Amino acid sequence: MADLEVSKIIDEICELSKNDAGEITRFPFSESWMKAQTYLKELFEKLGFDTYFDCAGNLHGRIGTQSDTIMTGSHADTVRNGGKYDGLYGVVAAALAVSKLYRKYGAPKKGLEVIAFSEEEGTRFPFNFWGSKTLIGDVEWDKVKCLTDKEGIRMVEALENQGFSYSNGCAKRDDIKAFVEIHIEQGGVLEAKNMEIGVVTGIVGYKKFNIEIFGEANHAGTTPMGFRKDAGFCAGVIISELIKRAREYGDPLVTTIGQIEFSPNLANVVPAYAQFSLDMRHTDGDILNRFQEEALEIVKKITSAEKVTYNFTTVFDDKPVYMDKDIMDIITKACENQGVKYMAIHSGAGHDSQILARIAPVGMIFVPSKNGVSHNPAEFTEPELLEKGVSILEEALHKLAY
Amino acid sequence: MADLEVSKIIDEICELSKNDAGEITRFPFSESWMKAQTYLKELFEKLGFDTYFDCAGNLHGRIGTQSDTIMTGSHADTVRNGGKYDGLYGVVAAALAVSKLYRKYGAPKKGLEVIAFSEEEGTRFPFNFWGSKTLIGDVEWDKVKCLTDKEGIRMVEALENQGFSYSNGCAKRDDIKAFVEIHIEQGGVLEAKNMEIGVVTGIVGYKKFNIEIFGEANHAGTTPMGFRKDAGFCAGVIISELIKRAREYGDPLVTTIGQIEFSPNLANVVPAYAQFSLDMRHTDGDILNRFQEEALEIVKKITSAEKVTYNFTTVFDDKPVYMDKDIMDIITKACENQGVKYMAIHSGAGHDSQILARIAPVGMIFVPSKNGVSHNPAEFTEPELLEKGVSILEEALHKLAY
Numbered sequence: 001m002a003d004l005e006v007s008k009i010i011d012e013i014c015e016l017s018k019n020d021a022g023e024i025t026r027f028p029f030s031e032s033w034m035k036a037q038t039y040l041k042e043l044f045e046k047l048g049f050d051t052y053f054d055c056a057g058n059l060h061g062r063i064g065t066q067s068d069t070i071m072t073g074s075h076a077d078t079v080r081n082g083g084k085y086d087g088l089y090g091v092v093a094a095a096l097a098v099s100k101l102y103r104k105y106g107a108p109k110k111g112l113e114v115i116a117f118s119e120e121e122g123t124r125f126p127f128n129f130w131g132s133k134t135l136i137g138d139v140e141w142d143k144v145k146c147l148t149d150k151e152g153i154r155m156v157e158a159l160e161n162q163g164f165s166y167s168n169g170c171a172k173r174d175d176i177k178a179f180v181e182i183h184i185e186q187g188g189v190l191e192a193k194n195m196e197i198g199v200v201t202g203i204v205g206y207k208k209f210n211i212e213i214f215g216e217a218n219h220a221g222t223t224p225m226g227f228r229k230d231a232g233f234c235a236g237v238i239i240s241e242l243i244k245r246a247r248e249y250g251d252p253l254v255t256t257i258g259q260i261e262f263s264p265n266l267a268n269v270v271p272a273y274a275q276f277s278l279d280m281r282h283t284d285g286d287i288l289n290r291f292q293e294e295a296l297e298i299v300k301k302i303t304s305a306e307k308v309t310y311n312f313t314t315v316f317d318d319k320p321v322y323m324d325k326d327i328m329d330i331i332t333k334a335c336e337n338q339g340v341k342y343m344a345i346h347s348g349a350g351h352d353s354q355i356l357a358r359i360a361p362v363g364m365i366f367v368p369s370k371n372g373v374s375h376n377p378a379e380f381t382e383p384e385l386l387e388k389g390v391s392i393l394e395e396a397l398h399k400l401a402y
Numbered sequence: 403m404a405d406l407e408v409s410k411i412i413d414e415i416c417e418l419s420k421n422d423a424g425e426i427t428r429f430p431f432s433e434s435w436m437k438a439q440t441y442l443k444e445l446f447e448k449l450g451f452d453t454y455f456d457c458a459g460n461l462h463g464r465i466g467t468q469s470d471t472i473m474t475g476s477h478a479d480t481v482r483n484g485g486k487y488d489g490l491y492g493v494v495a496a497a498l499a500v501s502k503l504y505r506k507y508g509a510p511k512k513g514l515e516v517i518a519f520s521e522e523e524g525t526r527f528p529f530n531f532w533g534s535k536t537l538i539g540d541v542e543w544d545k546v547k548c549l550t551d552k553e554g555i556r557m558v559e560a561l562e563n564q565g566f567s568y569s570n571g572c573a574k575r576d577d578i579k580a581f582v583e584i585h586i587e588q589g590g591v592l593e594a595k596n597m598e599i600g601v602v603t604g605i606v607g608y609k610k611f612n613i614e615i616f617g618e619a620n621h622a623g624t625t626p627m628g629f630r631k632d633a634g635f636c637a638g639v640i641i642s643e644l645i646k647r648a649r650e651y652g653d654p655l656v657t658t659i660g661q662i663e664f665s666p667n668l669a670n671v672v673p674a675y676a677q678f679s680l681d682m683r684h685t686d687g688d689i690l691n692r693f694q695e696e697a698l699e700i701v702k703k704i705t706s707a708e709k710v711t712y713n714f715t716t717v718f719d720d721k722p723v724y725m726d727k728d729i730m731d732i733i734t735k736a737c738e739n740q741g742v743k744y745m746a747i748h749s750g751a752g753h754d755s756q757i758l759a760r761i762a763p764v765g766m767i768f769v770p771s772k773n774g775v776s777h778n779p780a781e782f783t784e785p786e787l788l789e790k791g792v793s794i795l796e797e798a799l800h801k802l803a804y
Contacts, residue, residue: 080666123668187624204623208669219776220658220681221606221750222589225649227774232659233645239638247627256622257634259669260662264482266525267610267661267679269777277669279622348623372629374621375671 004099006390007383009092013039014084023081024377027149028119028130029057029158036076040091040116047099049114055170056134057118057159061095062111063102069111069175070401071360072098072393074183075120075131075352083379085184089367089386091116093182097394101402108401110177117352124149125158126315132355137172178400179356180327182365182393184381186349188372196388198345198366199331203354204252204281205288205320211238211299212311217264217272229308232262232271241298242278249291254348255280277315283346285320321354327363327396334395340388349374365392406501408792409785411494415441416486425483426779429551430521430532431459431560438478442493442518449501451516457572458536459520459561463497464513465504471513471577472803473762474500474795476585477522477533477754485781487586491769491788493518495584499796503804510803512579519754526551527560528717534757539574580802581758582729584767584795586783588751590774598790600747600768601733605756606654606683607690607722613640613701614713619666619674631710634664634673643700644680651693656750657682679717685748687722723756729765729798736797742790751776767794 017036019025026033037059044051044061051061059076062069074090094114101108115135122128125147133139145156145166159166185191190198215231239257246255256279263273278295282288296312303310328344335342345366353362367389370380419438421427428435439461446453446463453463461478464471476492496516503510517537524530527549535541547558547568561568587593592600617633641659648657658681665675680697684690698714705712730746737744747768755764769791772782 079668079671185624186621187626188629206623217778218774219588219751220660221608221656221683221752222587222776223656223750223774224589224653225645225656226653227590230645230658232662233641236638236641236645236659239635240642243627243632243635243638251626251628254623254625254627256632256670256672257638258622258664258671258673259667260634260664262660262662265661266481267681268658269481269660270658271660279669281623348625349621350623372620372625374624376619 004096005383006089006092006096006386009043010084010088013088024078024084025080025082026076026078027124028077029162033077034162036088037116040076043095044114047095048102053164055164055166056131057162057164058131058135058171059116060113062113063098064108064111064401066111067175068177069113070178070397071113071115071176072180072397073115073117074181075117077119077121079121079123079375081377082375083377085379085381086186086374087120089184090182093386093390093393097390097397100394101398105398105402110401111175112397112401120352125155128350129352129355132352134171135173136355136359137169138358141166141168176356176360178327179353179360179362180365180393180396180400181351181353181362182367182389183351184374184379185345185366185369186374187369189345190343190366190368191370191372193343194341195343195368196340196385197335197342197392199328199335199342200323200364200366201328201344201346202283202320202322203347203351204283205285206281206318206350207288207292208315209278210313210315211276211278213274213303213308214310215272215308216270218270220268220270223270228270229306230270231274231308234302234306234308235260235274235276237302238299239276241302242295245294245298246291252346252348253280253282253287253291281348283320318350318354321357323363324361327361330396330399331363331365331392334392337395338391340392363396365389406498407785408491408494408498408788411445412486412490415490426480426486427482427484428478428480429526430479431564435479436564439518442478445497446516449497450504455566457566457568458533459564459566460533460537460573461518462515464515465500466510466513466803468513469577470579471515472799473515473517473578473581474583474799475517475519476583477519479521479523481523481525481777483779484777485779487781487783488588488776489522491586492584495788495792495795499792499799502796503800507800507804512803513577514799514803522754527557530752531754531757534754536573537575538757538761539571540760543568543570578758578762580729581755581762581764582767582795582798582802583753583755583764584769584791585753586776586781587747587768587771588776589771591747592745592768592770593772593774595745596743597745597770598742598787599737599744599794601730601737601744602725602766602768603730603746603748604685604722604724605749605753606685607687608683608720608752609690609694610717611680612715612717613678613680615676615705615710616712617674617710618672620672622670622672625672630672631708632672633676633710636704636708636710637662637676637678639704640701641678643704644697647696647700648693654748654750655682655684655689655693683750685722720752720756723759725765726763729763732798732801733765733767733794736794739797740793742794765798767791
């Protein structure tokens with residue numbers, strides 16, 4: 001078999017799985033997503049892997065023994081109208097790296113397994129890292145199965161519609177000895193520093209909150225300013241103060257209010273209700289905790305002054321995760337052996353690796369993102385850089401599994 | 403025929419026209435709306451009026467000669483999940499007042515006509531005062547007919563679906579010599595001052611703008627704060643500064659940002675786009691113009707500092723309207739004759755009267771709104787106060803038409 005090109009395989013998968021609007025929107029357990037997972041299964045089989053879907057929709061492709069697994073891969077789902085490389089690159093690169101090892105060296109001493117996690121983005125259901133969490137057995141299934149998407153389809157139905165019958169713990173694995181994930185950077189640091197590979201040191205702590213403000217609907221013309229309980233104004237002041245304060249903290253703190261809703265959301269009615277998301281991330285868990293406290297103080301101060309009430313709800317609170325030093329050394333060594341320009345870098349985005357880190361040593365490899373763009377059709381990485389990533393991953397997996 | 407009670411008729415109409423959710427949502431040209439208009443037509447006929455629907459969906463009920471019309475009435479459409487009295491009270495009260503005059507004094511010297519305007523709120527199509535504007539012939543029909551509601555139904559289709567075939571100017575009237583509208587206050591001033599009737603002095607100038615901010619979508623985790631063009635943050639700062647500045651102006655300026663949208667509106671993506679409404683009203687047109695200039699300056703200053711671009715679009719710009727002094731005197735005299743507690747008051751809301759004021763002298767009568775609530779199912783006015791309004795309107799119309 002001739003060498004397969006990672007960028008061409010990615011292009012094929014994105015072409016066959018795009019939606020009617022021509023967009024890359026592979027929500028978990030959708031038809032688009034199933035087309036991609038099925039293609040990957042066929043690819044894995046062509047490469048000689050033993051393949052199976054587990055009960056959570058994760059696709060596995062394996063060579064070597066059945067114990068002591070070295071695992072590699074990423075996720076196959078995407079955000080709405082996303083890019084080609086986020087997640088999928090990590091699956092395809094892993095498959096090609098393992099295939100090369102298999103052809104050069106035969107079966108490894110340990111099990112070597114490629115995984116396409118079924119869900120990571122949390123875009124369809126309000127629950128992310130489904131795929132990797134099922135693998136480590138960290139899912140409160142009784143709660144999660146009732147979550148619905150925007151069409152009202154429950155997670156349990158969506159799984160069943162694609163033939164997956166999940167029950168508590170059915171995808172859990174106890175044999176994973178290491179996990180290595182390759183991913184696009186999704187930021188502009190490697191490109192700006194003219195680097196080819198990022199050796200990831202850790203993943204930022206990542207908190208998400210839901211903030212609600214409860215005011216009072218009133219006629220926009222007949223209610224004097226002093227008689228209002230304007231939930232929308234409160235939201236505006238809070239957004240303004242939160243971002244200004246985050247800027248004062250400086251890098252690497254990032255804070256985003258990306259989603260907002262007013263009710264009744266009519267131009268001529270004072271908003272009775274405002275709801276918005278708050279996303280904050282930092283490599284240092286203590287600093288992140290301090291910023292969370294300040295954010296809550298800002299919400300308290302403004303809502304109290306405006307005589308409205310609030311909810312400040314934690315959606316999730318992921319602590320910072322550090323990559324395994326030995327795996328980082330292996331990746332660094334591979335870069336040096338291959339004469340690749342590399343640097344240490346932290347990840348500002350969450351990845352399946354942070355979930356696997358709870359049960360095994362993990363390592364991550366970044367390739368540059370053109371203009372730092374991600375979660376967007378303009379996502380791009382040069383094919384040569386994609387191939388360099390495969391090559392570094394191949395050498396690292398060789399060290400770990402053979 | 404026994405005296406009809408205004409509150410009972412309103413209750414009946416709201417009961418028969420409520421939607422499946424039990425809400426009062428009479429969007430123009432909807433089934434709910436048509437039920438109300440049809441009921442009103444039958445009521446007008448029962449009261450002995452000559453009735454017809456014009457080509458714009460306005461319902462007319464007339465007694466007296468065909469020239470020199472004294473017109474009274476209001477609108478039959480509502481906002482989503484609105485109240486019982488906004489608009490509809492003015493139609494039913496007008497019908498009962500004219501009916502009483504007809505029974506007491508027979509046909510008037512002039513034409514006396516009750517109107518139920520088909521559309522005033524602008525809630526379904528982005529165009530308000532449709533009913534009254536068609537009457538004075540001020541509609542750019544070539545533009546307006548293409549406006550669509552949220553379901554994509556064009557205005558021209560919605561009209562045709564109810565059997566109305568509008569063409570430019572087909573509802574225009576040249577015979578209107580005066581217009582008197584009775585309406586709930588929609589604010590809390592009359593109640594706070596323990597008054598029964600408000601003699602309206604004028605309607606505030608009312609400007610509506612659409613503000614758009616164009617930033618750049620970026621990953622919420624991997625994009626340092628200094629590299630962002632956060633349209634959502636800009637919206638927050640602008641909302642915050644606009645409302646704070648409006649408060650500094652003081653009464654009677656009111657400013658509302660009631661509607662907002664982010665795009666892509668995802669918690670983990672820096673907003674590429676923010677759009678929000680800006681509603682501002684004042685009795686003094688010059689002060690309102692000055693505040694508009696300041697609002698634009700605020701938008702310019704913040705978008706320039708954040709290196710994003712903006713659109714600041716005027717949706718409409720309605721100048722303050724003053725009620726006719728002679729009609730105000732007639733209403734005041736009626737209050738004095740009947741021993742009703744009254745005060746002069748301005749209207750913070752827009753009304754069909756402001757459109758009719760362009761072609762004829764107009765007057766408005768307010769009855770109190772319980773707790774100042776309007777555009778809300780809690781909208782309420784005591785039945786006795788509703789009847790007092792009818793009685794004042796009757797006396798005023800007698801002076802004008804007989």
